[in-house]
Amino acid sequence: MATYEENTAELFKAILELKTPEECGSFFNDLCTVKELKEMSQRFEVARLLSDGLIYSDIASKTGASTTTISRVNRSLMYGENGYKLAIERMKKD
Helix, strand or coil, X not given: CCCHHXXXXXXXXXXXXXXXXXXXXXXXXXXXXXXXXXXXXXXXXXXXXXXXXXXXXXXXXXXXXXXHHHHHHHHHHHHCCCHHHHHHHHHHHC
């Protein structure tokens, strides 16, 4: 039986094989529930808005995210593994 780490590594490898937003959409629609996908996309939008310097109340009204969600995303931006920052920076270059 594969470990959590092995399964996670395989999932990440599969994601890296996808070439277009449409392919990603198909994969994630198969992988996730609608609710999970909405929550992930909302968190990423919150991260983008925090990176742009918006305040919590503006982000909450723009996204519908709770202040708890905004706080968690902010904590990841400040003290996490820089995944949000890396993705946001790369998207800005494109």
